[in-house]
Amino acid sequence: MIVCRSASEIEKLARVNALVARVLKELAAAVKPGVTTAQLDELAEQRLRKAGAEPAFKGYHGYPATICASVNEQVVHGIPSGRALVEGDIVSIDMGAKLGGFYGDSAVTVPVGRVTPEAERLLKVTKEALDRAVATVRAGARVSDIGAAVQSFVEAQGFSVVREFVGHGIGTALHEEPQIPNYGTAGRGPRLAEGMTLAIEPMVNAGKPAVKVLGDGWTAVTKDKGLSAHFEHTVVVTEDGCRVLTLPDVAAEVDGPSTSSGPSRAESRDGRTASAAG
Ligand code: MF3
Ligand code: CO
Numbered sequence: 616m617i618v619c620r621s622a623s624e625i626e627k628l629a630r631v632n633a634l635v636a637r638v639l640k641e642l643a644a645a646v647k648p649g650v651t652t653a654q655l656d657e658l659a660e661q662r663l664r665k666a667g668a669e670p671a672f673k674g675y676h677g678y679p680a681t682i683c684a685s686v687n688e689q690v691v692h693g694i695p696s697g698r699a700l701v702e703g704d705i706v707s708i709d710m711g712a713k714l715g716g717f718y719g720d721s722a723v724t725v726p727v728g729r730v731t732p733e734a735e736r737l738l739k740v741t742k743e744a745l746d747r748a749v750a751t752v753r754a755g756a757r758v759s760d761i762g763a764a765v766q767s768f769v770e771a772q773g774f775s776v777v778r779e780f781v782g783h784g785i786g787t788a789l790h791e792e793p794q795i796p797n798y799g800t801a802g803r804g805p806r807l808a809e810g811m812t813l814a815i816e817p818m819v820n821a822g823k824p825a826v827k828v829l830g831d832g833w834t835a836v837t838k839d840k841g842l843s844a845h846f847e848h849t850v851v852v853t854e855d856g857c858r859v860l861t862l863p864d865v866a867a868e869v870d871g872p873s874t875s876s877g878p879s880r881a882e883s884r885d886g887r888t889a890s891a892a893g
Contacts, residue, residue: 631715761815779835
């Protein structure tokens, strides 16, 4: 069953997802040559706990950290370590949090200093794939419209889409129904309805789509050792589009002292609402 959230539940989801977005933005800004992924993880956990939230990944099926930090050919679920980032790397930072009984989840891929033109293009294409996926979301659309938008765009750009990991519903659990593949044919699968909350997360490889999991039981890498990128937003389905809950520019406002009044009505004007039209 896919749950539709009430207005008050959506505000709780907005709050935790805004926190995730704000912390993720701070982590992205902290990325530079010499910084270790363990340092990023420590900063993330500090920030979440200071805000009264808990890391969502830590302890999830035994996962040991607050963030996933996946460098270069690592696709997802890279475990933070003493590895220092070096100029030219790309690092995908994925973070989930729990606050007030609800979950938030978002990911970004960040360049470390100057990166190759191919890496730059991979980040741009993966981010745009997420934006195009989000733009398909509205009440009445189908789950597979999301993956179809990702796959057709990514493959037209000469890159490939990872099949082994998918997006998901999110709410009072980190992973809820439905599963949201990043590939497939439009017009299939469950219909989206107002109030469904979805974590949409394309993973895009510069080379072939195949991945394997390393001996640590977590880190997924590309089999061909090509670069991989990952962007993720949590959104709530609305009648004519969706509201992206993981935008950093609204995070301070939603997480600030006036939370009780909920989000301002300016949300569709300042771009927080994505419309399927056009
Ligand atoms: N965003 C990823 C997902 O939703 C990260 C999960 S990491 C895990 O699957 F540690 F929680 F598994
Ligand atoms: Co997710």
